[in-house]
Amino acid sequence: xxxxxxxxxDGMTLDIPDDEPAVGRKFELAELRQKVEKVLEKLPGSLRExxxxxxxxxxxxxEMAEIKGLPIGTIKNRVFQAKEMVxxxxxxxx
Amino acid sequence: MSCLRISDIYEYIDGAxxxxxxxxxxxxxxxxxxxxxxxxxxxxxxxxxxxxxxxxAPDDFADRVMARVAPAKVKSPAWLIILAATSTMLAxxxxxxxxxxxxxxxxxxxxxxxxxxxxxxxxVFTAKAAILLSLAxxxxxxxxxxxxxxxxxxxxxxxxxxxVLILMLTIGVVVSLFFGIKKRFSWGG
Numbered sequence: 001x002x003x004x005x006x007x008x009x010d011g012m013t014l015d016i017p018d019d020e021p022a023v024g025r026k027f028e029l030a031e032l033r034q035k036v037e038k039v040l041e042k043l044p045g046s047l048r049e050x051x052x053x054x055x056x057x058x059x060x061x062x063e064m065a066e067i068k069g070l071p072i073g074t075i076k077n078r079v080f081q082a083k084e085m086v087x088x089x090x091x092x093x094x
Numbered sequence: 095m096s097c098l099r100i101s102d103i104y105e106y107i108d109g110a111x112x113x114x115x116x117x118x119x120x121x122x123x124x125x126x127x128x129x130x131x132x133x134x135x136x137x138x139x140x141x142x143x144x145x146x147x148x149x150x151a152p153d154d155f156a157d158r159v160m161a162r163v164a165p166a167k168v169k170s171p172a173w174l175i176i177l178a179a180t181s182t183m184l185a186x187x188x189x190x191x192x193x194x195x196x197x198x199x200x201x202x203x204x205x206x207x208x209x210x211x212x213x214x215x216x217x218v219f220t221a222k223a224a225i226l227l228s229l230a231x232x233x234x235x236x237x238x239x240x241x242x243x244x245x246x247x248x249x250x251x252x253x254x255x256x257x258v259l260i261l262m263l264t265i266g267v268v269v270s271l272f273f274g275i276k277k278r279f280s281w282g283g
Contacts, residue, residue: 014099014100014101015097015099015100016097016098016099016100016103016128016129016132018128020128020131020132020135022131022134022135023135023139029138029141029142029145032138032139032142033142033143033145033146035142036139036142036143036146037146051143052146055140055143055144055146056143056144056146056147058144080100080101080104083104083136083139083140084100086139086143087135087136087139090139
């Protein structure tokens with residue numbers, strides 16, 4: 001969790017590591033869903049909120065930016081961080 | 095083409111890329127197992143997340159969203175709008191008359207003439223409306239009398255306590271209907 005994501009200043013240019021494990025394929029979809037639900041509890045509140053808005057409530061970046069009163073770029077960046085953090089925690093769990 | 099960035103992969107999943115860029119990425123994905131795996135992995139996680147049951151929103155969520163998206167408009171009272179419109183019309187008329195070289199006495203005379211003309215029209219309209227209302231009352235009188243007769247006949251053989259009970263039930267139904275409709279259409283905020 002505390003490990004940095006290794007992203008650039010803008011947090012959007014992370015390269016795919018050569019030895020990245022396929023976390024998603026390790027589980028059946030139902031099991032993966034349960035794991036994602038547990039992982040969401042470990043995310044910081046602000047990132048969890050944006051992740052849920054994006055994936056569960058299917059809000060657009062524009063809508064989220066409007067609600068939060070933040071620039072779209074900032075929202076995209078945070079959603080990106082949230083997605084990668086979910087993936088990173090899943091990797092640790094597996 | 096070099097390997098994809100993770101941000102590219104998310105944009106690919108979001109469908110946010112131009113057709114040219116998507117085609118270029120498709121070509122790379124055909125050739126690069128590492129990028130293909132990274133894409134499929136994130137697609138599966140996104141699919142799992144999308145199938146989660148919607149989280150229960152906090153009580154004030156809708157208010158917060160609406161406050162952000164559509165700031166409440168301050169409503170001006172109707173009388174203020176009417177007063178403003180009348181004052182504006184009056185001012186424009188006065189300016190037009192002054193500009194046309196009409197004297198102040200003439201303007202006042204015209205204004206008072208117009209006022210009395212409107213007052214006369216309003217009086218005639220009110221009188222006509224009163225006549226119509228009295229005619230409607232005359233026409234409805236037999237109906238009201240027959241309803242009253244029916245009610246009198248009913249109350250003559252229904253126990254007074256049963257009458258009170260029926261009255262209470264009717265009031266209850268009307269009040270429930272009112273609040274049900276109010277809730278359904280969210281009147282009064």
